[in-house]
Amino acid sequence: MTGHLTEDDVAGYLDHRLDSRRQREVxxxxxxxxxxxxxxxxxxxxxxxxxxxxxxxxxxxxxRWELRPAIRWRPVFGVAAVLLVVxxxxxxxRVERRLPLAPAAEERATDxxxxxxxxxxxxxxxxxxxREQTKAAPASVPARRGHADDSSRLGLxxxxxxxxxxxxxxxxxxxxxxxxxxxRATEAPVAQGVLPAPGAKAERGVPFADHAxxxxxxxxxSGRSREEGEPFDPRLRLEGELAPAELVDPSPxxxxxxxxxxxxxxxxxxxxxxxxxxPDWTCQPELSPSRRERLRVALARVRFTPAGRERRRGxxxxxxxxxxxx
Amino acid sequence: MTASGSLPLAVDRGGGFxxxxxxxxxxxxxxxxxxxxxxxxxxxxWQELVGQTAGYMLAAIHRLTPDxxxxxxxxxxxxxxLRERDFAKLRSFRGRxxxxxxxxxxxxxxxxxxxxSKYGRDFRGKKVVVVSIDQEPALVNRLSAGxxxxxxxxxxRRERAGAELLGHVVRALADLPETERLLVRLVFFQxxxxxxxxxxxxxxxxYKVLERVLRRLRSVLAAAGVTAERFADFxxxxx
Numbered sequence: 001m002t003g004h005l006t007e008d009d010v011a012g013y014l015d016h017r018l019d020s021r022r023q024r025e026v027x028x029x030x031x032x033x034x035x036x037x038x039x040x041x042x043x044x045x046x047x048x049x050x051x052x053x054x055x056x057x058x059x060x061x062x063x064r065w066e067l068r069p070a071i072r073w074r075p076v077f078g079v080a081a082v083l084l085v086v087x088x089x090x091x092x093x094r095v096e097r098r099l100p101l102a103p104a105a106e107e108r109a110t111d112x113x114x115x116x117x118x119x120x121x122x123x124x125x126x127x128x129x130x131r132e133q134t135k136a137a138p139a140s141v142p143a144r145r146g147h148a149d150d151s152s153r154l155g156l157x158x159x160x161x162x163x164x165x166x167x168x169x170x171x172x173x174x175x176x177x178x179x180x181x182x183x184r185a186t187e188a189p190v191a192q193g194v195l196p197a198p199g200a201k202a203e204r205g206v207p208f209a210d211h212a213x214x215x216x217x218x219x220x221x222s223g224r225s226r227e228e229g230e231p232f233d234p235r236l237r238l239e240g241e242l243a244p245a246e247l248v249d250p251s252p253x254x255x256x257x258x259x260x261x262x263x264x265x266x267x268x269x270x271x272x273x274x275x276x277x278x279p280d281w282t283c284q285p286e287l288s289p290s291r292r293e294r295l296r297v298a299l300a301r302v303r304f305t306p307a308g309r310e311r312r313r314g315x316x317x318x319x320x321x322x323x324x325x326x
Numbered sequence: 327m328t329a330s331g332s333l334p335l336a337v338d339r340g341g342g343f344x345x346x347x348x349x350x351x352x353x354x355x356x357x358x359x360x361x362x363x364x365x366x367x368x369x370x371x372w373q374e375l376v377g378q379t380a381g382y383m384l385a386a387i388h389r390l391t392p393d394x395x396x397x398x399x400x401x402x403x404x405x406x407x408l409r410e411r412d413f414a415k416l417r418s419f420r421g422r423x424x425x426x427x428x429x430x431x432x433x434x435x436x437x438x439x440x441x442x443s444k445y446g447r448d449f450r451g452k453k454v455v456v457v458s459i460d461q462e463p464a465l466v467n468r469l470s471a472g473x474x475x476x477x478x479x480x481x482x483r484r485e486r487a488g489a490e491l492l493g494h495v496v497r498a499l500a501d502l503p504e505t506e507r508l509l510v511r512l513v514f515f516q517x518x519x520x521x522x523x524x525x526x527x528x529x530x531x532x533y534k535v536l537e538r539v540l541r542r543l544r545s546v547l548a549a550a551g552v553t554a555e556r557f558a559d560f561x562x563x564x565x
Contacts, residue, residue, distance in 0.1 A: 007431045011423035014431075016528060018422075031504050034515075039438075041516035042389040043430050044526045048519070050381030051388055 005029060005036045014044055361425070365413050376405060379426050383433035390437050400440050404433045491552065498546040505529065506539045 005013075005026060012018045013026045030037045363371035380401070387400050408415050408429075419428055499507050505527055512523040513536065524532025547553075 007428060007435065008420055008422045011428040011431045014526060015423040015427050027504055027508060030508055037508070037511060038516055039431070039434060040526060041512050041518045041523075042386055042434050043427070044512075044522050045389060045518055046382050046385035046430050046434070047427060048522045048525070049385060051384040053377070053380050053384070 004033065005039070010036070010039055010043065014040065014047065365417060367412075372409075379429045382426055382430040386430045386434040387437040390434070390441055396441075400437045401433070403440055404436045407436050408432070494547055494550055494552045495543070498543050498550070501546065502539065502542070506535070509536060510539060510543070 009018070009022070009026055013023065016023075018026060030040060361371075361375070364375050383404055384397065384401055387397050387404075391397060391400070415432065419425060422428075499510060502510070509523055509527055509529065509532070512518040512526065513520055518526070520532055520536055524530070524535075529535050
C-alpha cells in the first residue's frame, strides 16, 4: 500500500467493513504510519464521544416544529387515528373470512407439520428417513416465533445472530451430529465450486419434502470486485430447505456481488417455477452484528413458490471473504 | 450497476439505511430516501443530516483544535466542502462504511488541511497562542526561568533521557504482534481510551490483553536494563 489510507479505508476499518485481506493491509499500514494512526484514533474518539451541538445548530425539523402555529390538532388526529384503526381491523377481519390461509398462517401450519414429522400436503411421498434423523427433525425445526426464530428455522448459521463465524464455512449449526456426518447428495457442487444448472436431473433423488434430512442445496459462485481490480472472492451460497432440482439461478445477483456493497443486507425475492428470481425484490438491512464482530456476511432469506409446490424458504448468504480473527 | 448520475450502492449500518441504484425493484428505506433528498438539493434533508452528524464532526475537529472559534470556522468549511459542486464530495460516498463514520473522517481531514494551511504542517507546535501577561503571571515566571542555566541543563538531560527511553520502548514494541503493538500505540501514543482502542481493533477483554502486553513490555525493558529507577530522576514516579 502506497501513500496514506483513503477516507473509505479509514471509515471502513473503523466500522469493521473491510474484507480480511484489506483489513490486514490497513493494519500493516497503520503499524508504520503515525499520521493514519492518529486519524484512526481521532475519528474513533469522536465517534465514541460526540461533541454537544452549539446552541444555534439544531436539526431543521425541530426548529420548524417550533415555528408551527399552536393549533389544536391533537384531538382531531387522535379521533381520526382511532377510526382508522377500527376500520383497518374491520377490513382485515372481512378479508380473512373470504380468503384461504394467509401466508403467515400457512407458514405456521407448515411449521407445525414439520415439527410433527408429517409430510406436507401436495408433495410427493418421501422415503422414510432413518430413525435417528426423524428424531432430530423437531429439534432442528423449532416452532416459529416471529422474526427472531426465523434464523434458526431457516437454518441460519450463528453469524446471523451476531456471532463471529468464519464466513463461508459450511453451516452445520442446526444439524445434529448424525446429520452433519452424513454425506449429502448436494455437497458435490459446493466442494467443486460448480454452479449446477436449475433443474439438474441428477439431483432429483433428494426428496423435496424430506425436511428431516435438511438436504442443503448449496450454490457457490465467485467473482471479482470492480473496485480497483481488488480480489473480492464473494461467495454466493444458497442453503436451507431448497430442492436441489429447484436451485435458484444466482446469475441476476452477480451484478450485486461484483459491486462492493457492504454487508448486513437481507434480500427477499420470489423464484418462479423455472428457478428464476422474480422482479419483486425487497431489501433491508438486518441482523447487524456489533461492531466487534467484524462479520463480512450478508444474509438473505429466500422465499419462493414453485408452481404446484408449497412455499419454500431458504437462506441466501453472501459472504465477503472471511472475518478477521478476533 | 452504478449508472452515471445515479447513486452508488450505500448501506448505513449505524443509521440503518440503504440506498441502491437499481431502485425500480427495491424500495428504499426512509433514511436512504433522505440521503437521496439531500443530493437532490432538498434543504430540509440537508439540515437534518447536518443535525444528526454535527456532533461527531465537531468532536473530530476538537481533537485537532480546542479553539471554539476556529472549530466552528472549520466546521463551516467542512459543510461547504460537502456542498460544493452539487454535493460532489457527498456523492463520492461509496457505502463501505456508515455515513456517519465517513463524514467524521472527512471532517477530520478537512480540519487537518485547514490547520496546516494556516499554521504549517506541524501546526500544533507553531500555533500562536496569545496570552495576557496580566492573566498569566505564572507563565511569565516559567518563561523567565528558562534562561536559568541549571534549568536549561536539566531540561536538556531530561530530553535526552526521554529520547533514550522512547528508543527502548519502540524496540520493545517491535517484538509485539501487530494488533498488540497498535493497541499500545493507540492508547499511549494517540491518547485513545482503552475501551475505544479495543473497539477499533476488535479486541474483546481489551483490559486483560493490555495488562498482559504491558507486563511483557516491562520484562523486555527490564532485560535491556531499562528500569523505573533509572529514569526516576527525570520523570518522577514511573510504573
